[in-house]
Amino acid sequence: MENYRQNADFKRRILVVEDEEVNREILGEILGESYLVSYAENGLQAWDMLHDHSVHYSLVLLDLLMPKMGGIELLEKLRLKEHKMAPVIVMTADETAELTSIKLGAADFLTKPYDMPEVILARCERLIELYEDQSLISAAERDLLSGLYSKEFFYEYIRQIESYQPDRKKDAITLDIEHFHMLNEMFGREAGDEVLRTTGKILTEIFGSRGIGCRPVADVFFLYVDHAEQYDGVFAGLQEELARVTGIPRIRFRIGICQDVDKSLPCEVWFDHAKHACDVIRGDYTRQISFYNEETNAKDLYRERLIKDMDEALSHKDFVVYYQPKYDVSGSRPRLRSAEALIRWKHPELGMISPGDFIPLFESNGLIMKLDNYVWQEAAAQVKEWKDEFGLTLPVSVNVSRIDIYDPALEDKLLDLLRKNGLNPEEIMLEITESAYSSNAQGLIETVNHLRETGFRIEMDDFGSGYSSLNMLTTIPIDVLKMDMKFIRNMMKDRKSQKLVELVIDIARFLEVPVVAEGVETEEQLQLLQEMGCDIIQGYFFSKPVPPEEFRHFIEKELGEKES
Ligand code: C2E
Ligand code: CA
Ligand code: CA
DSSP: OGGGGGOTTTOOOOEEEEEEEHHHHHHHHHHHHTTTEESSSSSHHHHHHTTTTTSSSSEEEEEEEOOOOOOHHHHHHHOOHHHHHOOOOEESSSSTTTHHHTTTTEEEEEEEEOOOOHHHHHHHHHHHHHHHHHHHHOOBBBBBTSSOOHHHEEEEEHHHHHHHHHTTOOEEEEEEEETTTHHHHHHOOHHHHHHHHHHHHHHHHEEEOGGEEEEEEETEEEEEEEOOOOOOOTTTHHHHEEEEEEEOOOOOOOEEESSSSTTTHHHHHHHHHHHHHHHTTOOOOOOSEEEEOHHHHHHHHHHHHHHHHHHHHHHHHEEEEEEEEEEEOOOOOOEEEEEEEEEEEEETHHHHHHHHHHHHHHHHHSTHHHHHHHHHHHHHHHHHHHHHHSOOOOEEEEEOTGGGOOOTTTTHHHHHHHHHHHGGGGGGGEEEHHHHHHHHHHHHHHHHHHHHHHOOOEEEETSSOOOOOHHHHHHOOOOOEEEEHHHHHHHTTTTHHHHHHHHHHHHHHHHTEEEEEEOOHHHHHHHHHHHTTEEEEETTOOOOOOOOHHHHHHHHHHHHHHOO
């Protein structure tokens, strides 16, 4: 693949550190045609310039006697070897200074007054080339199998290319051979090697002078190539060619591409990003190429973080259960009737996280079961505590995710809770969202029937958000209907939405179950619902979900009003 040295587009940069203007001019004349030349008037200025990492110097020409900071002092400070700095040529009339400079890491000398211009130029060229070769060789080794570079060499090479072509747009690509270990097992190591060798060869053919490649680990390839807007068809021939050469049909690849890499980040990160894009389509047989996107990456990282932190959060009790009251408004004054348990995550570093951010995530990977069990335990203990303290039963509804329904031990777990806390099944009510009914109707109905036989009461949550037909409703066993919040939100807006609310209330009446309106925020909403005959109200109008210490005030108030 490409050798950037042959590219005439770019010039290396040399830093001339010299206090006398006439000398700067002479050197500028000599070097200016082949190189970009920067100047510093003393060691201090040079120190600052060398530490500006946005500029790469291939060589430093250093005078020794200068005001502010001389050449020897600068060499001492730079400690060239340790910091992998550019090579330094010391310029001096004093031959005794040579030894000191060598010890301090200078690579060559120019004696003053200056030699012939061609000599100076030739020595600069030679030294630059020597250093570049050396740093590549020290990182060297090609991967013998694929013919591509080794990882260390690859990254070093990229850094060099970058120092000469910082403005050129580039793409980072990772290519993963799927189930490579299986290929090895099924066809033998030899065949596996042949796949890697051929892949390396084809990739070199595809990208030719447009990039470089390496094989960082067994079945992964990295490519660093000139930017392309799209990659349609670029990898198309790879699979057939592999099949033709190796005789193994349908070898699959996953390709992740980070386009127009962010040059302010280290090159290793570009490939992390490409790899991340590649991992996204793992197991998705409809997609071969995936592009990195900053936004999704940030989201994915956040989600990964939440998954990683969950166990610890459980043991640290960073998950807190809040309670939101439900009031019965059928009589002359609202009566506290029950509460809904709603989880909150007080993350020590990320702050308060709302369930909307982690419940769907934990539902997607099954962790929700653990979390819900925790919430149920907390809720049951709370019900018992209030029962003991106030001598009253305040049923609490807990949310049961559709994933929990698949848990064969669900009923046992719930019964166990009751036993431990000395509760009856009516004291823990179960909210199941309507969409769960449509996705797994038969299984769900069986489970729910069981639970009801045991004595639990089931509330259908978010009713009206899903697609359950009236027909289905009549066969589904439920005890309470919870109207979806969006009905309440729209109710005041137009007549039609209000009609829908009436319809839901009618359905509940037909099923002979009470209906709960949640998300009630205003007095007007409350009144209208009362007029329509909706008896149970949950919403900010009465209270937001609150921690148990705050919730007890609602109980105390209720008890106080009862007495008076
Ligand atoms: P949900 O079960 O429908 O819970 C009602 C949501 O509406 C709660 O949001 C509640 O805080 C909010 N809400 C209540 N009254 C009002 C109001 O007047 N106005 C507005 N704008 N919102 C109101 P939250 O606590 O953020 O929970 C969101 C969803 O997360 C819940 O919806 C439920 O699906 C899920 N969730 C919460 N806790 C748990 C849990 O312990 N287990 C499971 N599986 N899901 C949970
Ligand atoms: Ca709920
Ligand atoms: Ca709801």
